[in-house]
Amino acid sequence: MKNISVIGAGTMGNGIAHVMALHGFHVHLIDNNEAALQKAMQNIEKNLDRQIQKNIINVDQKEKALANIQCFKEIAMGVTASDLIIEAVSEIESIKREIFRMADQYAAPNCIIASNTSSISISQLAEATKRPEKVIGMHFMNPVPVMKLVEIIEGKHGSRETTDTIVKLTQTIGKTPCVVKDAPGFISNRILMPMINEAILALQEGISDEKTIDDIMKLGMAHPMGPLQLADYIGLDVCHNILSILEEGFQNAKYHPVQMLTEKVAAGKLGIKTGEGFYKY
Numbered sequence: 552m553k554n555i556s557v558i559g560a561g562t563m564g565n566g567i568a569h570v571m572a573l574h575g576f577h578v579h580l581i582d583n584n585e586a587a588l589q590k591a592m593q594n595i596e597k598n599l600d601r602q603i604q605k606n607i608i609n610v611d612q613k614e615k616a617l618a619n620i621q622c623f624k625e626i627a628m629g630v631t632a633s634d635l636i637i638e639a640v641s642e643i644e645s646i647k648r649e650i651f652r653m654a655d656q657y658a659a660p661n662c663i664i665a666s667n668t669s670s671i672s673i674s675q676l677a678e679a680t681k682r683p684e685k686v687i688g689m690h691f692m693n694p695v696p697v698m699k700l701v702e703i704i705e706g707k708h709g710s711r712e713t714t715d716t717i718v719k720l721t722q723t724i725g726k727t728p729c730v731v732k733d734a735p736g737f738i739s740n741r742i743l744m745p746m747i748n749e750a751i752l753a754l755q756e757g758i759s760d761e762k763t764i765d766d767i768m769k770l771g772m773a774h775p776m777g778p779l780q781l782a783d784y785i786g787l788d789v790c791h792n793i794l795s796i797l798e799e800g801f802q803n804a805k806y807h808p809v810q811m812l813t814e815k816v817a818a819g820k821l822g823i824k825t826g827e828g829f830y831k832y
């Protein structure tokens with residue numbers, strides 16, 4: 552595997568491109584928004600500089616990584632020579648299905664198509680292609696250059712060969728692959744989101760305040776960040792959306808987003824990205 556296309560140059564896409572380029576892959580970074588591509592390249596350079604400052608890489612590695620990345624606006628142009636395509640566009644199923652359809656149309660027959668989705672069914676995305684056995688989930692964590700986990704999701708049509716190839720690639724880039732079956736929220740969000748929802752319910756019921764709830768989980772459970780602070784980092788709209796997908800997918804009201812979360816989202820208090828969520832930034 553030499554050539555990797557990353558579709559979507561946002562938060563996750565630029566992190567994935569960064570890590571792949573640093574490990575010697577030729578990366579085609581694709582986004583239909585020119586400004587997003589420019590911002591992605593600036594972010595990648597800034598994050599490579601940060602790694603130099605921390606003595607993780609040297610200047611030569613930075614230059615090589617940057618030279619390994621080429622930007623494209625068109626999927627048709629960006630995927631033709633790829634061995635692997637990683638889709639990291641916005642979490643909207645109709646957009647992802649269309650990207651999968653196009654990637655399938657323009658990529659070589661042996662190319663694997665992966666999605667970085669947090670919650671959308673890999674089996675359903677696979678059905679938008681004529682190569683469902685070569686479709687897989689590669690769920691990277693944010694920030695990608697720092698976090699070790701890649702949750703690998705096997706859709707119901709996926710082949711063992713595809714999983715083995717992606718597990719090996721994940722190890723090559725210094726990450727730890729954890730393979731799971733396709734189910735709503737996979738494993739990471741199925742466990743994380745109900746915890747966040749419960750923390751918000753405890754706050755809503757006045758059992759304690761934000762800082763105390765977070766301190767209990769940090770100091771008592773050795774979590775690096777409390778659930779309310781983590782929700783602010785993830786984005787309260789994203790948490791709300793994933794909980795709704797869990798509720799619908801499992802047909803179980805225990806995943807229903809609690810009232811305070813719904814109210815914060817309606818008020819535009821989405822966490823760090825809007826300057827206020829459970830905390831002010």
Ligand SMILES: NC(=O)c1ccc[n+]([C@@H]2O[C@H](COP(=O)([O-])OP(=O)(O)OC[C@H]3O[C@@H](n4cnc5c(N)ncnc54)[C@H](O)[C@@H]3O)[C@@H](O)[C@H]2O)c1
Nearest residue numbers: 559560561562563582583584587639640641642668669693
């Ligand atoms: N942000 C996180 O913490 C996180 C963590 C794990 C997984 N994810 C998943 O990663 C994916 C991307 O999330 P993000 O936070 O990077 O989003 P983002 O909004 O930062 O970036 C999405 C990018 O996709 C581009 N895009 C949208 N439609 C497109 C199209 N039709 N063609 C080409 N480009 C298009 C946008 O221009 C944007 O640059 C989502 O599926 C999300 O669920 C996000």
